[in-house]
Amino acid sequence: MNMRRFSLIAVPYGWLLLLFLVPFLIVFKISLSDVALSIPPYTPTLELSEGWAGFRDFLSQLDFENYEFLATDDLYWKSYLSSLQIAFISTTICLLIGFPIAYGMANAPKEWQPTLMLLVILPFWTSFLIRVYSLIGILSQEGMLNQFLMWIGIINEPLTILNTNIAVYIGIVYTYVPFMILPIYATLIKLDGSLLEAAEDLGCSRTEAFWRITVPLSKAGIIAGCFLVFIPALGEFVIPSLLGGSDTLMIGKVLYEEFFANRDWPVAGAVAVILLLILIIPIVLYQRNEQKMMEADT
Amino acid sequence: MPQTAFEPWNDPDAKPLIQFRNVSKRFGDFTAIDDLSIDIFEREFFALLGPSGCGKTTMMRMLAGFETPTSGTIMLDGQDISPIPPNKRSVNMMFQSYALFPHLTVYENIAFGLRRSKMPKDEIDARVKQMLKLVQIEKFGARKPEQISGGQRQRVALARALAKGPKLLLLDEPLSALDKKLRQDTQFELMDIQEKTGTTFVVVTHDQEEAMTVASRVAVMDHGKLKQVDTPDRIYEAPNSTYVADFIGDVNIIEGYATKQGDTVSIAWSEGHSPIIGTPSKPIADGKVSFAIRPEKIAISAERPTDRNNIVHGKVLDIAYLGNLSTYHVALPDGTIIKAQTANSRRRSSRPFTWDDEVWLSWTDTAGIVLES
Numbered sequence: 105m106n107m108r109r110f111s112l113i114a115v116p117y118g119w120l121l122l123l124f125l126v127p128f129l130i131v132f133k134i135s136l137s138d139v140a141l142s143i144p145p146y147t148p149t150l151e152l153s154e155g156w157a158g159f160r161d162f163l164s165q166l167d168f169e170n171y172e173f174l175a176t177d178d179l180y181w182k183s184y185l186s187s188l189q190i191a192f193i194s195t196t197i198c199l200l201i202g203f204p205i206a207y208g209m210a211n212a213p214k215e216w217q218p219t220l221m222l223l224v225i226l227p228f229w230t231s232f233l234i235r236v237y238s239l240i241g242i243l244s245q246e247g248m249l250n251q252f253l254m255w256i257g258i259i260n261e262p263l264t265i266l267n268t269n270i271a272v273y274i275g276i277v278y279t280y281v282p283f284m285i286l287p288i289y290a291t292l293i294k295l296d297g298s299l300l301e302a303a304e305d306l307g308c309s310r311t312e313a314f315w316r317i318t319v320p321l322s323k324a325g326i327i328a329g330c331f332l333v334f335i336p337a338l339g340e341f342v343i344p345s346l347l348g349g350s351d352t353l354m355i356g357k358v359l360y361e362e363f364f365a366n367r368d369w370p371v372a373g374a375v376a377v378i379l380l381l382i383l384i385i386p387i388v389l390y391q392r393n394e395q396k397m398m399e400a401d402t
Numbered sequence: 403m404p405q406t407a408f409e410p411w412n413d414p415d416a417k418p419l420i421q422f423r424n425v426s427k428r429f430g431d432f433t434a435i436d437d438l439s440i441d442i443f444e445r446e447f448f449a450l451l452g453p454s455g456c457g458k459t460t461m462m463r464m465l466a467g468f469e470t471p472t473s474g475t476i477m478l479d480g481q482d483i484s485p486i487p488p489n490k491r492s493v494n495m496m497f498q499s500y501a502l503f504p505h506l507t508v509y510e511n512i513a514f515g516l517r518r519s520k521m522p523k524d525e526i527d528a529r530v531k532q533m534l535k536l537v538q539i540e541k542f543g544a545r546k547p548e549q550i551s552g553g554q555r556q557r558v559a560l561a562r563a564l565a566k567g568p569k570l571l572l573l574d575e576p577l578s579a580l581d582k583k584l585r586q587d588t589q590f591e592l593m594d595i596q597e598k599t600g601t602t603f604v605v606v607t608h609d610q611e612e613a614m615t616v617a618s619r620v621a622v623m624d625h626g627k628l629k630q631v632d633t634p635d636r637i638y639e640a641p642n643s644t645y646v647a648d649f650i651g652d653v654n655i656i657e658g659y660a661t662k663q664g665d666t667v668s669i670a671w672s673e674g675h676s677p678i679i680g681t682p683s684k685p686i687a688d689g690k691v692s693f694a695i696r697p698e699k700i701a702i703s704a705e706r707p708t709d710r711n712n713i714v715h716g717k718v719l720d721i722a723y724l725g726n727l728s729t730y731h732v733a734l735p736d737g738t739i740i741k742a743q744t745a746n747s748r749r750r751s752s753r754p755f756t757w758d759d760e761v762w763l764s765w766t767d768t769a770g771i772v773l774e775s
Contacts, residue, residue, distance in 0.1 A: 296499065296501065298499050299501050299503060301497070301501065302495070304488045304489045305467075305494055305563075306494065306562070306566070307519060308489055321504070
């Protein structure tokens with residue numbers, strides 16, 4: 105192979121190897137270890153000074169015990185399922201909110217579009233943590249939302265929103281909706297207006313033209329947006345820990361607790377490896393969609 | 403049976419398919435269409451010709467229903483169409499960009515309009531196949547628009563617009579995206595298809611050659627007004643204004659002062675030159691006129707011709723060799739430049755004139771057009 109091509113490809117592959125594959129192998133190895141009261145808090149550790157025999161001894165101590173444990177304790181698979189459910193519902197809500205916003209932006213007068221775009225991106229200028237903490241201030245019993253609703257007289261008693269799954273949904277949708285808006289907006293803005301006129305000319309009403317032309321032609325953006333929301337929402341732990349209650353089961357939160365509260369690194373490692381395996385399916389599908397989009401553009 | 407010429411516009415009993423009655427369209431301060439009235443008849447191939455921004459596209463978009471007139475009425479088949487939305491009009495349009503649906507196959511594109519109507523499935527299939535055959539793209543039904551050539555896309559767009567059998571087909575710059583050779587072939591096919599289907603075509607174009615070739619009548623537009631509506635030959639040979647004369651083809655325009663002399667007029671135009679003798683198409687008053695003459699109506703010779711009234715002498719300044727024709731730019735002693743054109747009918751003869759040759763230009767009394775200015 106010619107050297108220039110090799111060095112060009114070597115950069116991204118080296119990057120992946122160093123920052124993805126090596127950490128993954130380390131986590132995978134930890135997941136096969138046992139808990140120990142030591143630093144680091146697991147055993148065995150690889151002693152290179154003992155040579156080949158030491159390595160064989162090291163390998164013999166690794167086992168899939170932690171994975172068996174995950175299968176027996178229903179907390180874990182319930183958390184995975186509940187995470188999938190929360191991520192799925194959040195993605196659906198993001199789509200229902202994000203598509204109309206993207207559609208409105210794409211059809212707004214040209215001179216407004218940069219401003220609208222800025223408004224969508226603006227929340228990213230503040231730290232994500234600060235934004236989630238301020239949601240606590242809004243959603244709590246004495247929070248602004250309850251005070252406002254009581255002031256206009258819709259409710260007499262404050263609603264319990266904080267520390268429930270509803271707060272988690274609000275948090276996830278609020279945080280991730282820009283990731284839904286942007287790819288959909290990007291496909292809608294490219295849509296040729298004469299296609300809709302042609303559809304009307306051929307007998308479609310405005311609504312029918314929307315469903316038959318606009319929606320199919322923004323499909324790639326919709327799919328991209330859904331994955332961009334679904335993938336991070338599935339592993340989310342900050343939002344459920346801060347806004348969710350004790351009954352909010354999300355795998356990210358479980359992972360966090362295993363790791364920091366229980367200091368059970370091997371079980372945490374096993375949870376992480378399985379989460380990754382679950383995520384690989386949507387990630388591969390997302391990549392395929394991106395590739396299709398790029399091909400369609402050329 | 404004797405063939406009668408197709409000219410419903412000369413028949414006082416003919417009922418027009420489309421009538422514009424004092425139609426105006428304003429966008430804010432800009433007047434796109436200015437108090438315009440016109441009749442277009444069934445089976446006509448009508449061309450709207452003009453520079454960009456003259457209002458021709460607005461007229462077509464009003465016919466399609468994408469714009470509504472600010473004032474005046476548009477009648478289709480005796481019915482005011484202003485309140486009818488585009489999807490309910492028996493009018494279809496072929497878009498300049500073709501606007502083919504990229505996610506549908508060629509077949510589905512053509513079937514799109516039919517499926518919106520209540521036509522039974524097998525009839526739709528038959529109709530689509532008939533359309534594919536009409537525009538000669540039977541082989542490409544299963545392909546997506548991105549998988550066919552520009553010329554084939556143009557055919558799909560035409561087939562899709564014709565599929566519903568509209569009373570009126572609008573074509574927005576239908577051939578502008580094709581290269582010259584393909585464009586010429588397609589012009590004749592378009593005329594052929596128009597004749598076969600008997601649909602009324604209204605075509606918008608800025609290409610005068612295209613308009614002249616395909617249309618039964620041409621409307622020359624400028625600044626939202628109709629300058630002249632006439633058959634292509636009359637637009638060319640009998641323009642009613644210097645604007646039309648200048649817009650269509652090549653022309654020499656000479657300003658002068660006319661004096662009546664029986665059926666002809668004598669136009670004094672430059673000191674030191676004898677006046678031009680011209681024949682106005684209708685009687686005109688003495689006064690300022692423009693004399694317009696096409697280059698091919700001017701003969702060029704080395705010897706002074708004796709059989710013509712209009713003769714000038716000059717020097718060849720430039721020669722444009724076009725293959726079939728040569729255009730000579732001849733400078734007269736007073737600086738006026740006159741274009742004369744000759745057909746290169748013989749292959750091997752060397753060019754009779756070259757740069758700086760002294761030549762005589764001449765034309766007959768009826769060769770030019772006298773226009774009041």
